[in-house]
Every structure is written in C-alpha cells, then in structure tokens.
Ligand code: AMP
C-alpha cells in the first residue's frame with residue numbers, strides 16, 4: 001500500500017500554465033537535509049486573500065490564480081505540476097538556549113519557481129499539516145496568524161524591507177486547538193531561500209562536517225556568489241561577513257520603521273537577510289524602546305531596543321556553527337567585528353533619511369538621539385510623528401506635530417536644532433522625499449485584529465481594503481484615514497503569543 005505522500009506525489013498534477021518552470025536546488029543537497037512528504041488535505045477550502053502583485057511577479061496567471069484549481073493547489077489538496085514537496089530539517093537557539101533539532105514542522109517547500117525576471121523563488125505552504133519535524137505540534141496554522149503573516153509580509157515588502165513574501169491564504173472551517181478552538185488556514189510563503197542560521201547550527205551540532213560544507217557551497221553558489229574563494233575557510237569567513245552586513249542592514253530597517261519581531265530565535269534568522277517567521281510581531285504605536293510584543297517573553301529578551309544586539313548574538317551562533325569550516329575562532333570573530341559599526345552607520349543613515357537630511361554631518365547622531373529620547377519620554381506615536389513632520393516639511397503647519405507633545409518647550413528646543421541643521425536643504429523637495437520615506441500606513445496590531453474578526457465572521461472585504469493600503473503605504477488613500485489613526489484604547493489589551 002502506498003503512503004499518503006506517495007499517493008499525492010503520483011496524483012495527476014493540477015492544471016496550470018504549462019510554461020511554469022521549476023528547479024529544485026535545495027533538494028539536490030540530499031536526504032540528510034529534508035524529508036519528502038505531501039501536504040495534508042485541507043477540508044472544504046475557501047479563498048481568504050491573494051496578492052495579485054506577487055502572482056504577477058511569479059508569472060502565475062491571474063485568472064488561474066482565481067480558479068478552483070489554484071484553490072486546491074494552495075490548500076495543499078492537489079500538486080502543482082513540477083513541484084516536489086519536502087520539509088527541511090534545522091536546529092536553533094530559542095530564547096538563548098539550544099533547542100536541538102527543529103525543522104519545517106508546519107511548512108512544506110514545493111520547490112523553486114523560475115520567475116519571468118529570471119530569478120528563482122521558493123514556494124512554501126505554511127500550515128499544511130504534520131511533518132517529521134512537527135514535534136508536539138499539529139502542523140497547522142490558524143486563520144488569525146495566517147492573516148497576520150500575509151499582511152505583514154506584503155506590508156514589509158512595500159516598505160522596502162527585505163522579507164519573505166506571501167502569495168495567498170486559503171481557509172477552512174477545520175478546527176484547530178490553540179488557547180481556544182480556532183480554524184485552519186494555509187499561507188503560501190515565497191522567498192529566494194528559506195535558509196536559516198539554524199540550518200548550519202543543526203549540522204554543526206550533529207558533527208556533520210561534510211553536510212556543513214555542502215550547505216556552505218549551496219548558500220554561496222546560489223545566494224552569495226561574491227563570497228566564493230578557493231579556500232573553504234576563506235569562503236566561510238566571507239559568507240559570515242556578508243551575512244553580518246545584511247543582518248546589520250535589516251536591523252537598521254526594523255529599528256527605523258518601528259518593527260518588533262518578537263521571536264528572534266536563530267531558527268527564525270534568515271541566512272539571506274530577510275525578515276522571516278511572522279509570529280507575535282508588532283509595529284510600535286507609541287515609541288516605547290523597551291516594548292516586548294510577545295507576552296510569553298517574560299524576560300523581555302526580544303524587546304524592541306534589544307533587537308540589534310540579539311541579532312549580533314545570533315550571528316555568533318552562526319559563526320560557531322561555521323567554525324568546523326573556518327578553523328581559527330579568531331577569523332570568525334574578525335568576520336563579525338564590523339557589526340556594531342555597520343548597524344550604527346546604517347541606522348543613522350535611515351534616521352537621517354527620515355529627517356530628510358541627505359549627507360551626513362557632525363552632530364547628526366546627537367540630533368537623532370535627542371529626538372528618540374524625547375519621543376520615548378513623551379510616548380509619542382512613532383509613525384504619526386514622522387508622517388506629520390514630513391507633512392510639515394512639505395508645507396503644512398507645525399501645529400499637528402507640536403500637538404503630539406505635552407512638553408512643548410522640549411519639542412520647540414529640538415525643532416530649533418533641526419531647523420538649524422536643515423537650513424541649507426531645500427525645504428520643498430525635502431518634504432516630498434520625507435513623505436516617500438515615512439509611511440502613513442503600517443500594520444498596527446488593532447488593524448490586524450479588526451480584519452481578523454471580520455474574516456472569522458466570513459467577511460474578507462476589510463482584509464482586502466487593508467491589504468490594498470499596506471501595498472502602497474507612502475501614498476494617500478482617500479477614505480482610509482481610519483487606517484492611519486492612533487490605536488483605540490482597546491488595542492492596549494491585545495496580547496500576542498507564539499501561537500499568534
Ligand atoms: P515557530 O515558533 O513557528 O518559529 O516554530 C518553532 C518550531 O516549532 C519549528 O520547528 C516549527 O516547525 C515548530 N512548530 C511551531 N508551530 C507548530 C505547529 N503548529 N505544528 C508543528 N510544529 C510547529
């Protein structure tokens with residue numbers, strides 16, 4: 001008798017545009033790296049959301065995307081022609097402790113689609129059922145967390161922040177037990193690669209030097225060709241230095257936009273510098289540097305203002321995993337050494353851009369620090385502050401910015417310093433640039449909650465409306481100002497956990 005996986009893999013492939021081209025570069029690493037399997041069928045699937053924009057980037061026909069065939073494919077109920085599903089194994093440090101073997105416990109990689117632009121994009125079904133790496137979990141994802149991941153992925157992309165993408169959500173009324181009984185959903189995630197720091201950590205922990213070497217070759221040849229050297233140790237050092245640089249850039253972008261990841265475990269750290277694994281993430285409302293978005297993170301390990309330092313700690317884990325290839329610990333330390341400087345420089349550049357200041361000048365760091373300290377002391381809404389400041393620099397009155405502060409004298413004093421600094425910059429051009437740098441719309445926790453409540457009741461229109469706005473977060477969207485407002489009082493009581 002065939003296993004369900006064998007049956008699935010032998011089933012007639014779904015009808016889809018025959019021009020789809022796949023490659024399976026991760027699969028060529030061999031069976032030590034993954035288990036082949038099929039998604040579990042999702043009963044009575046229905047569409048919850050789709051990104052036509054991403055579908056077009058992938059070369060998927062929009063009409064096909066709206067079809068029942070596509071619904072079956074993205075529910076995990078029918079194979080996509082040319083796909084070859086697998087779940088990968090990795091490890092990771094969770095909340096500072098080595099967690100041993102982990103893996104795609106609720107995600108399945110379909111393969112890598114060759115897009116019309118010539119690049120490869122891996123497709124994953126997340127929430128598609130049990131895998132050999134599910135541990136105690138059920139392999140499912142709930143509608144609530146799937147909507148949060150879908151919206152956040154596309155919102156971050158539109159903000160210009162490297163991230164895994166999300167193609168669609170398929171829902172089902174199948175019950176899934178979390179803190180309460182919820183319903184199941186599957187998100188299709190898309191990224192050039194889902195490699196994590198934890199992939200290297202796993203094989204280092206198992207003492208598999210050959211597998212580590214194969215992983216290094218895979219990562220470097222496909223995603224970091226500029227790191228290729230004749231010597232393995234040098235290649236591994238170059239990779240570590242390149243990942244360090246990308247991670248520093250990513251952290252600068254998170255901190256500048258006010259994004260709090262919530263679970264920066266090393267299994268959630270992308271090797272190619274993407275934002276990966278949207279669980280209890282949050283975008284700051286009031287500027288609270290110590291904000292902890294995951295209520296299970298009682299020690300505040302992943303507080304907003306600790307993220308850059310946590311990323312560095314995680315990079316040390318990656319370095320340790322690469323040591324069997326690098327040899328000399330001192331060389332790994334050298335590859336990591338630029339991190340604090342790279343992060344500081346990137347963060348200052350981002351904040352300077354938010355202030356509309358092009359070139360760096362002495363004193364900019366102090367001006368930025370003074371502003372952030374003031375925003376924190378006054379608990380000013382982070383996004384609204386930047387947007388109103390941009391509008392002011394584009395010609396609007398100052399009052400809407402000033403009104404955000406209780407301590408007007410402190411604000412005036414800072415504003416004076418800022419005006420001194422930007423006296424030589426053309427104010428009109430500057431405002432326009434700032435409006436393209438400081439978003440009007442971000443995925444606030446309460447906005448996600450509102451569309452989740454509607455979707456749970458079968459109304460997907462609010463979700464589509466929010467998605468459309470988040471896909472163009474720097475634009476004005478007439479009639480959508482409610483999506484750019486301060487959070488309501490009830491938002492303060494919303495909690496997020498790892499099941500989010
Ligand atoms: P995450 O919190 O999603 O990053 O997951 C951490 C680890 O737990 C990974 O190995 C996941 O595959 C696994 N995991 C999380 N949620 C589930 C679930 N619902 N079913 C099975 N495994 C899960």
Ligand code: MG
Pocket residue numbers: 267268277
């Ligand atoms: Mg994870």
